[in-house]
Amino acid sequence: MRQLIVLTGLTLGASAIAQAATDQQLADEVAGQYQACDSSAELILPLARSGLDLVPIYANGYEAETADGSPFNEQGLDVLLRQPQDLQAQLAAYMACETPIMRLTQGQALLAAAATEAQADSAMVAFYQHGWSVGADELRVHGGIDSMADLSGSTIGVVPYAAGLDLLAEATRSGREQAADSWEVPTLVTADAPAKWLTDEEGVDAFLVDSGAPGDASVLLSSQSANRAVSGIYVVRQDYLEANRETIEGLVTALFNAEEQVREDVTTQVVDWSSVADHLLGDPEEEEAARTLWRQVQTVGVQGNVDWARQDGGLRSFPRLNAEIAAELQALGLLSEIPALTLAELDYGTLAEGIFDQRRAELSSFDPEAARTLLSEQREGGDIDGQTLVRFEIYFQPDQDHFSAQQYAEDFAEVLDAAQRYGGALLTIEGHADPSLFLQRRSAGLPEQLLEQQRDNLLTLSEARAASVRRSVLAFADEHDVRLDRSQLISEGLGIRDPATGLCDGEPCPISTDDERADNRRVVFRVVEIEAESAAFTPPTTW
Template identity: 65%
Template sequence: MRHLLVFTGLMLGGVGLVHGAEDRRLAAAVAEQYQPCGDTAALVLPLARSGLDLVPLYANGYQLETADGSPFAEQDLDVLLREPAGLQSQLEAYLACETPIMRLTQAQALLVAKATEANAGSAMTAFYQHGWSVGAHELRAASGVEELTGLNQGTVAVGPNGGGLDLLAEATRVARERAGSDWAQSPSVVLTDDASGTGGDTPEQRLAEDDRLTAALVATDAPGEHAVLLSSQSASRAVSSVYVVRRDFLDAHREQVEGLVTALFNAEEQVREDVTTQIVDWNAVAGHLLGDSDAHEQARRMWSDVETVGVQGNVDWSGDTGLRSFHRLNGEIAGALRAMGVLSATPTLALADMSYSNLADGVFDQRRAELSSFDPDAARTLLSEQRDGGDIDGRTILRFEIRFQPNQDQFPASEYADDFADVLDAAQRYRGALLTVEGHADPSLYVQRRSWGASEDLLAQQRDNLAELSEARAESVRQSVLAFASEHSVRLDSSQLITEGLGISDPATGLCDDVPCPVAGDEQAENRRVVFRVVEIEAESDAFTPPTTW
């Protein structure tokens, strides 16, 4: 039997009025579960069905109880891993101090905060970021919904554990920005009985059967043919998975918790090596995370859908100024979930005061700043296909233009500082998206010579010269963006910036019978431009190599 739980956010004068919020329901459901953590409370870590949880499994020697010689054992820890359970079950065990640590996305942490803050001892402190979903979640659209702006006043089906709500929060933020003054109301959320599977009440199944729905938040491997509005491969800095610990347990066992972090850092580094050298015990991973030791291929796919962040990632996440820091993410997600009626209030979540660099204990963690994730040739092919197919505008997350003087490839970069800051923000949110730098040139001289009957050789030379100029303009902008990132201490994958010299093939002033239209005066300046875009790519595109394959 289906249970229809709908959360709506009504906007009145810019204030979100919420009804039936999920944080209230959870708090009421577990109100009698609280028990203080005693001095002898066991160190129990819950697992999730995610590739990220390969790391704690490895740290425990691929066993539920700590194996001799494992990273946890080397830190003198005795850890019990608990196999995956639903959000409410995990919350109940946490409040009873059966598991003093929870494994959550940051959206899930916000959902359970009202329940955990009811008692000072169970208040959450976040202390470790596992990493990001880079393909595990998708927002799929109902028929006829072609862009994110379709979420306006819509209804979205979500699984019972709130998995991926972080992605829906990001999708709503982007949709609201694009819609501008046309935005009326954030989408309502409908919780289904089942998160995944066949034959049950899942978000994908509900989307297929209920024509009142706008979209569904699903796992990427969920069956179904609905188009994808946004995936966590493109929005690869939307879904952050973390550990949180009870305040009373942290106060009593801080040294254990810090040792846990050190062991996880070492395990994360070794796991990436083991994946590369193909010595991971995938059968054990599948058995513990999926309940089926023969499902090793599915376990491998789960690893390809995530990115662990290691030492430097935790340093960035715990900082005050990071573009995707713990506090900034919480603020953005909470605002979106309140507008959707899922949260009744914005909780203030605590972050542990830890020196992650010191806890790293000599772990080498420099590869993220050095390795590339994008194949430039495959990316240009993909962009050409999107442009020819007419859907590049629908996949564009951010767009702005830079104008140039005649025959020049340099520009006053300082005038575009605000635009460059938006690029850095988008690049951190959308590590799986392309940052395209399209150079263009003014076709006026070409059109004039063509009208005079110039030879095809002369016209071809003119097209080549203008293509080279447009490529030089694109490269100039690319280098300026990289320099801006360096000046602001933001690590940017240079392979993510793809330049294209389009010459006069796509003038702003249009084509007339497949050749540039005649232009004059101020119109010429419109064509001397670079168009900068942040473009979402398909989840299985060859242009992007997930970081877990490094």
């Protein structure tokens, strides 16, 4: 296993072996800045350079200080918005109780915990999930890396404490699973900006960037596909929460109301984008850039916070995300130990009383016909395997179009997990059939018309198998109280077009064993990454 190499500042030519994990380095930077909070502490709310932060800007009446009639004002709050800062600056202000709240991702919260947990009073308590990055973050790669497994032993460039570390954790988690025993932890190199990594001249195999960064390096994983990887949240100091619990509850209620109205205002095109650009980008003229930030996120509202706060191990819940991200960041040398982050245990349903927030469960993100066309093009172009993020198979008995769902409970759980992680990717269910009988009949010299009929019969059988698996997956999701976007699951029958035993001169290769026949009686499940601009994908950020 290679050591973590840290390249600091802009002096990229000089490197040094890290003497401490990144969370300890961050803690050292703010050592001695702790001050206690009490009920008189000013309510300063930090912003992040993210479209999610349109919600608190709206909640404050588009002003830095709370405007009359705004959602915050209606809750009796006096809020001062602070323009985006990096994690170090936020943490320093947080420890001094200048801003008792931080706006970060869950990965960033894990990095900050070594500092905040040094004192019980300053420990972070998470109380609100804004939503997810949906295309704002990318892991790009240079030649030779075609899958997450290929990240094994690679060198990856990152900006210290960046939000994209959450996406990197998802990539290495997936790579570890794919590579299994052959996995070697990647080496990380860091710099204040990724400019030199845009070419392959710096010895970096992969690097994290914002999606708008220049360069033509391939995108291995984007938060467009892995749109449940980067979770934007608010945390509050323990002592401030204890002294000001009603204030935090009012803040959440106002945010819920603002989030509901913001989605309507985007649709009706009445958002004050100039003010948003001023708050988030420091330039009121950058309206289009502000709109782009909004298109790259998805707010979650009331139901999203209820799901996020589940303590029973919900698929994309706060505890599960923390555990997954922390395990990867620790393996990468960024965390010295896994911290115990906690939730505020708010009753979101009561705080959101009267807010209508059910429509998002009914929205579809994919056009099935456009998706099938896209998948056909990927198969014909030979690149569908390169776009596959997750893959496993389900097998059938001869001439059977049904199967024991219980036998594949673990695989179905993986399907639900993949659907939650990769909401911007297609979940394809490909049915296949055994070509043995077709080959026997062709060898016997049957007329082409009868052979075509046999092809059609096998195609129908493969379609029935795929449809059976799709129905079982949806039923399994209902049984486990997991909401799925049904448009994301595309079932198709491929008949004998792509047998597991391969093609010979465009036809299925000869089959001689029972094992080979069994291998062909299958359904292949894939999570397939697609381009953000694809006509198959209509993300809910367009509301």
